[in-house]
Amino acid sequence: MALKKSLIIKLHLYCGLFTCFYLLALGASSLILNHGLQVEQNAIKSSWQGTIAVDKNLDDQQLAESAREQLGMMGWLPRWKYQRDTDKFQFETTHLAKTNRVILDLNSGRAHVDVMPKGFLATFHGLHFFNGRIPNAPFFLKTWIVYQWLGLLVLLASLILGLWLWLRYSHKTWELYVFGGLFILSILIMNWI
Amino acid sequence: MNYQLIRKIHLYACLSTVAVLIMFVFTSYLMIHHKTFDQKPIKTTIEIEGVINSEEDWTGLIEAGEIKGRMTKEIQNENEWIREYANAEQFSRVSYDVGTKKTTIVRNDKDLAHALIGIHRQSGYNGSPANFAYAFLLDIVGLSLIIFTLTGVILWFKLLKSDRIAWIIFSAGLLYFAVTIYMLMHGK
Structure with a gap:
């Protein structure tokens, strides 16, 4: 029995440690969302330049995708940010951690990129919604979906193991009533909204 | 700090939010696999x-x-x-x-799947008393997630600090998380 208990405590610990950083991000993010806090910064912090091959026959979407790939950038391309005239094409790439504003000279192929990092807190908060599917992102970032999927499963396992330990070894009657009542109340509130 | 006190904080922080946490885990899977349920x-x-x-x-x-x-x-x-x-x-x-x-x-x-996802997406104190109560629950969940994670780590240090597997899992998780944030913040 003692062996079984220590094994379950260890499993509970391993599961908790595996998912602890994700839980911290979720906890902080839930508070940010619930209070509508604005955590994103949008100031230009740095700039850089590059030169790419430009095909003027491409439409805005294709040209933005081509430039993003040639410049080695990742991120979504908001269509409403496209601005094009005969000599210049401006667009943005954006993801949970930063926005890049790209001004492309259509004649010379020179691209000027203004970098607007959203900041650590915005990135930490953004992990709540991140599914690893940022366009043109490195493979490593795509593995986030696996971590997220496993993290949730492991959280559930940790929760069940912890509850089992409490119910089997240390629960008190008043705790059962209080937290059982809170459990039912929470379900009623969720059903109510 | 007293081991028993930290253990109680860890336990109660989790117990007070268990229903909402289970809902979040369940609806997160619905969101990840939303195409399966798309109606x-x-x-x-x-x-x-x-x-x-x-x-x-x-x-x-x-x-x-x-x-x-x-x-x-x-x-x-x-x-x-x-x-x-x-x-x-x-x-x-x-x-x-x-x-x-x-x-x-x-x-x-x-449909039902999207209504459940809708619960996951509710936030903010404005609206009916139900919205207020749910927002209050959300705050408790947010704080609890942080508290029971931190107290869990403290308990690990007090109880099983020398456990090699725990260190490997913790270090791997920290490394993965840190590299992900670094790549997001400093990648192009």
Whole structure:
């Protein structure tokens, strides 16, 4: 029995440690969302330049995708940010951690990129919604979906193991009533909204 | 700090939020695999003629359209007044054409999977007492997630600090998390 208990405590610990950083991000993010806090910064912090091959026959979407790939950038391309005239094409790439504003000279192929990092807190908060599917992102970032999927499963396992330990070894009657009542109340509130 | 006290904080922080946490885990999987459950909401359009003069008129429209939930958006311009309402299971848009004095109500009723996801997406203290109670629960969940994670790590240090597997899992998790944030913040 003692062996079984220590094994379950260890499993509970391993599961908790595996998912602890994700839980911290979720906890902080839930508070940010619930209070509508604005955590994103949008100031230009740095700039850089590059030169790419430009095909003027491409439409805005294709040209933005081509430039993003040639410049080695990742991120979504908001269509409403496209601005094009005969000599210049401006667009943005954006993801949970930063926005890049790209001004492309259509004649010379020179691209000027203004970098607007959203900041650590915005990135930490953004992990709540991140599914690893940022366009043109490195493979490593795509593995986030696996971590997220496993993290949730492991959280559930940790929760069940912890509850089992409490119910089997240390629960008190008043705790059962209080937290059982809170459990039912929470379900009623969720059903109510 | 006393081991028993930290253990109690860890336990109670988790126990107080267990129902919401289970809902979050379940609905997160629904969101990850949303294509499996993708169904379009049932859309109902109702047109009503008449002038809107007061808040009571809006209340009448809400009742006529069987609209549920709190107001999430309000836009008033010269030609059109728009109000949007939402709860977990429904999203509605009421638009009033000032010129023709005609109101169009578009109500979207979600299927079960999307209604459950709708619970996950609720936040904020505005709205009905239920919204307030849920927002309060969310705050408790947010704080609890942070508290029981930190107290869990403290308990590990007090109880099983020398466990090699725990160190490997913790270090791997920290490294993975740190590299992900670094790549997001410093990658192009």
